[in-house]
Amino acid sequence: MDEVTITEEDRRLLGLWAADCVERVLPLFEAKAPCDTRPREAIEGIRAFVREGKRTGRLRSLAWAAHAAAREVGDPAATAAARAACYAAATPYIHPLATPHQSKHALGPAVYQARARELAARDDARVGDEEIRWAIDHAPPAVRELVRRMPVRSPGRSRLDAFYYQLDTGLRR
Secondary structure, eight states: OOBOOOOHHHHHHHHHHHHHHHHTTHHHHHHHOTTOOHHHHHHHHHHHHHHHOOOOHHHHHHHHHHHHHHHHSOOHHHHHHHHHHHHHHHGGGOOSBOSHHHHHHHHHHHHHHHHHHHHHTTSOHHHHHHHHHHHHHTOOHHHHHHHHTSOOOOOOSSHHHHHHHHHHHHHHO
């Protein structure tokens, strides 16, 4: 299996981009579960990593807590928003393996951001596509370069697969 080089600076810039993506949809989660702070804490955790550069057990715990919040909220858009937060907090832990699975982890925050917005807009595909374009337009060069070092994503069959493909293709340009 091939490996890709992922520097700590790559991880920080990926985490920052991921947090920016997710903050666009956190209100969708918070509207359905106003007392559940787990996804917001996950984003605060990734922002702390960006500032301090230390991968901690606490950050991993925050990611898992956001994942649990996604399972518990009971609303599709809010679930996608919490999953985006989970993926964002987990970005510092992607492995330097050139596999589609690792690119899924790197791109997950933006993909679930787009899906959350789309679901909140009654499954309006235009809204999801706009969010993917936003994520592409706001990706720093380091994120684009990291994606270019990973295997190209295939179109797949599901809406999430389509988002992964659109995002991967757009970041490679």
